[in-house]
Amino acid sequence: MSVPGAPKVRTCVGDCLDVLHDMEPESVDLAYVDPPFFTQKIHRLNTRDGSATFSFRDIWGSDHSYSDFIYQRIRRTRTVLKSSGSLFFHCDKAASHIIRLLLDSIFGPEQFRSEIIWSFRRWSNAKKGLLPAHQTIFFYSKTDNFKFNTFYQEYSPSTNIDQIMQKRIRDSRNKTVYARNEKGEVVGNGIKKGVPLSDVWEIPFLNPKAKERVGFPTQKPVLLMKRIVELVTDEGDWILDPFCGSGTTLVTSKLLNRNSIGIDISEEAVELTKRRLEAPLFTESPLAQRGRESYRRHESYAATYLFGVAYTPVHRNTGIDGLLKEEVAGLPVFVRVQREGESVSQAVSALRKAARNKGDCRLVVIATHADLFDSGRFADVDVIPSTAFALNEYIKKRRPSTQRPPRTGDEGLISRGQKPNSKGA
Ligand SMILES: C[S@@+](CC[C@H](N)C(=O)[O-])C[C@H]1O[C@@H](n2cnc3c(N)ncnc32)[C@H](O)[C@@H]1O
CATH class of the missing domain: 3.40.50.150 (Vaccinia Virus protein VP39)
Incomplete structure (x- = not known):
């Protein structure tokens, strides 16, 4: 109201x-x-x-x-x-x-x-x-x-993706287990917003x-x-x-x-x-801010590329970096950010492997560099270029052939071989 x-x-x-x-x-x-x-x-x-x-x-x-x-x-x-x-x-x-x-x-x-x-x-x-x-x-x-x-609070860093995603039921001995379909795959429970306060x-x-x-x-x-x-x-x-x-x-x-x-x-x-x-005054809590900062640092590399996206960071899983907070076409979406020194196909394989037992879902790889980028080969995985990658490509295409490229990093963009800073910012 x-x-x-x-x-x-x-x-x-x-x-x-x-x-x-x-x-x-x-x-x-x-x-x-x-x-x-x-x-x-x-x-x-x-x-x-x-x-x-x-x-x-x-x-x-x-x-x-x-x-x-x-x-x-x-x-x-x-x-x-x-x-x-x-x-x-x-x-x-x-x-x-x-x-x-x-x-x-x-x-x-x-x-x-x-x-x-x-x-x-x-x-x-x-x-x-x-x-x-x-x-x-x-x-x-x-x-x-x-x-x-x-209200919801974020999952603790020790929460794994199965705890976030999967539906739980009680077995014949009244023990809590993950629900599985007839093919033996675990069944999802929709996107959860976090842990209730x-x-x-x-x-x-x-x-x-x-x-x-x-x-x-x-x-x-x-x-x-x-x-x-x-x-x-x-x-x-x-x-x-x-x-x-x-x-x-x-x-x-x-x-x-x-x-x-x-x-x-x-x-x-x-x-x-x-x-x-x-003159009502409110002091922002430095502790709450510090908490958010350390959380951001924890997400580190992936957070650099997923900044501004509504997602739940996935900890303790080497193949998946995040789970989008919104489903796409009724399915959960797992995201992986292409690592330095990793080709897009390697990123796709790592994500596919990690999502193998997660039931029906969509997979997205954020491509961060160009050399091995080939989205045409992956029918089951959407490959989206990161902003830095897309912008670098844009600059490259419009650069006169006689002009030497500036040293990477001078533009404030993250490109191959350049590590994001320790704060992940
Ligand atoms: C613990 S303090 C409240 C502090 C307040 N929450 C704040 O953030 O500033 C308790 C207050 O109760 C008031 N008080 C005590 N007896 C009262 C009564 N019978 N009726 C109304 N207020 C009373 C006191 O004057 C005191 O200001």
């Missing part, structure tokens, strides 16, 4: 219990709840320039008083959720055991969807015991008919120099909120944060074209939220 105009944002100062009572029932699509965690501390932090200090109190008489506080507010939060809505409750080891039981009693255990582990790296002085490096986010839906947008999320903690950091204690990263928001809402939906602190949920909602309501008992927190909303 697209939203006409800018997303709407409402902020309120007060105890969220009172504000929630005044809200219309069944009016929000997502509630993200990030309350005090039962740490028995006062959380305090200065802004980077030292001009302000933000704090909130997280000290309780007993675990009963904490659970009663949470219970009342979450019961009311459930009321304002639409029947297709979801709640994400953020907590850590201090009270996760209490929260899970409370949420079960409010939503019903059957509405429990996931226990998300937000995992991050932390540098800290050694102390006796394990370094805490995760927090927990409980995901509950109001009903079975909840909104959910499926798991419940362990590696998203970096905000580092002290992150642009989006505003000096609020326990401020959450926009990147984390982005994932939650995109998972269970669409543009134009309403998102509620009853403990909004510095307003990360509202900033994320605005950036993603969702409407939002933020409540906090601290007037200073709500003022800070309003200021953040004037």
